[in-house]
Amino acid sequence: GENVEQHPSTLSVQEGDSAVIKCTYSDSASNYFPWYKQELGKRPQLIIDIRSNVGEKKDQRIAVTLNKTAKHFSLHITETQPEDSAVYFCAAKGYQLTFGKGTKLSVIP
Amino acid sequence: EAQVTQNPRYLITVTGKKLTVTCSQNMNHEYMSWYRQDPGLGLRQIYYSMNVEVTDKGDVPEGYKVSRKEKRNFPLILESPSPNQTSLYFCASTPYIAGANNEQFFGPGTRLTVL
Numbered sequence: 059g060e061n062v063e064q065h066p067s068t069l070s071v072q073e074g075d076s077a078v079i080k081c082t083y084s085d086s087a088s089n090y091f092p093w094y095k096q097e098l099g100k101r102p103q104l105i106i107d108i109r110s111n112v113g114e115k116k117d118q119r120i121a122v123t124l125n126k127t128a129k130h131f132s133l134h135i136t137e138t139q140p141e142d143s144a145v146y147f148c149a150a151k152g153y154q155l156t157f158g159k160g161t162k163l164s165v166i167p
Numbered sequence: 168e169a170q171v172t173q174n175p176r177y178l179i180t181v182t183g184k185k186l187t188v189t190c191s192q193n194m195n196h197e198y199m200s201w202y203r204q205d206p207g208l209g210l211r212q213i214y215y216s217m218n219v220e221v222t223d224k225g226d227v228p229e230g231y232k233v234s235r236k237e238k239r240n241f242p243l244i245l246e247s248p249s250p251n252q253t254s255l256y257f258c259a260s261t262p263y264i265a266g267a268n269n270e271q272f273f274g275p276g277t278r279l280t281v282l
Contacts, residue, residue, distance in 0.1 A: 059226070067207075092270070101257060101273040102210070147209060154225065155271065157202075159209035 060085040062150050064158025071138050072166050079161045081148035082130040090151040091124060091131045096160075097144045105146075106133070138165045169194045171274035173258050179280045180248055188243045188277050190258030197263035199241040200225065200271075201233065203254040210257065216241055217263060248281040255279075 061084040071077050083091075092107035108115045108122045108131065115122050119138075124131040131150075135142055143165045148158040171192045180186055192199065200215035202225075212225030216235040230252055232244040241260075245252060258274040 064209075101275055103273070104270045107270070154212060154215065156212075156226075157210040159207060 060088060060150055060152050060154070060156040062148060062156050062158040064148050064161055066161060067159065068162045068164070070164045070166060073138060073140060075138055077133075077135045077138050077142070077163055077165075079133045079146055079148065079163070080130060081132070081150070081158050082128075083150040083156075084129065085150065085152040086126075086129065088150040088152040090155075091122070092149050092151075092155075093122060093133050094147045094149065094157075095144045096147065102147060135163075138163075140165050140167050169272075171258055171260050171272050173256075173274040173277050175277060176275060177278050179282065181282050182249055183247050186245050186248060186279075188245075188256060188258075188279070190241045190243065190274055191239050192241075192258075192260040192272070193239065194260060194262070194272065195238065196260035196272075197238070199235070199258065199260045201231070201241070201243050202257045202259065203227065203252075204257060204276075205254050213243070213256075248279075250281050253279060253281045 064081045089110035094102035095105045096102040106120050108124050119136045121134040145160045145162050147160050174189045197218045201213040202210040204210050211227045213231050214233040216222045256277045259271040261269045261271045
């Protein structure tokens with residue numbers, strides 16, 4: 059089955075700096091890569107996704123890049139704000155959706 | 168309002184006492200699934216259902232059962248709960264469109280403690 063590795067597990071950045079979270083996947087048939095944000099005590103919510111026919115996607119301060127050859131994809135958050143503090147999960151979908159173990163992002167004011 | 172609901176939100180029980188966590192969605196989604204979330208392990212899929220009367224095991228199905236008698240409901244059943252099933256559980260649904268990928272909508276979560 060699919061295996062998704064996510065790094066780092068924790069990340070602290072100063073407000074206004076950029077944050078990058080990286081994921082690798084094992085199943086070359088995976089073709090959908092969403093990112094979810096989970097605030098403390100709340101449910102995961104989709105923040106951005108990318109499909110395998112696209113190399114990069116951007117939505118305001120958030121961008122995701124995909125390298126299908128290397129089987130890795132990354133989340134980039136620019137100009138971080140305290141409200142970006144949360145746990146972020148990457149996922150890859152081949153037959154089923156498989157999640158990474160999560161990255162706890164702390165943005166220090 | 169389009170949503171996924173779960174009940175109960177919190178449950179403390181004892182080993183061996185059967186329990187059911189309900190999940191319901193009002194979006195007419197075909198696909199529903201259950202996840203458990205444990206610190207450092209992320210979200211792991213327990214069971215999923217691609218439509219009424221169609222269910223299949225996810226990555227960690229041992230100790231759980233599900234049913235899908237109606238499109239909107241997907242209950243999670245623990246016949247004989249054990250302490251290692253103490254976890255945060257999420258139900259999720261998504262429309263199933265062949266060849267497409269869609270956002271999963273998560274319920275609010277059920278925090279289960281098995282003593």
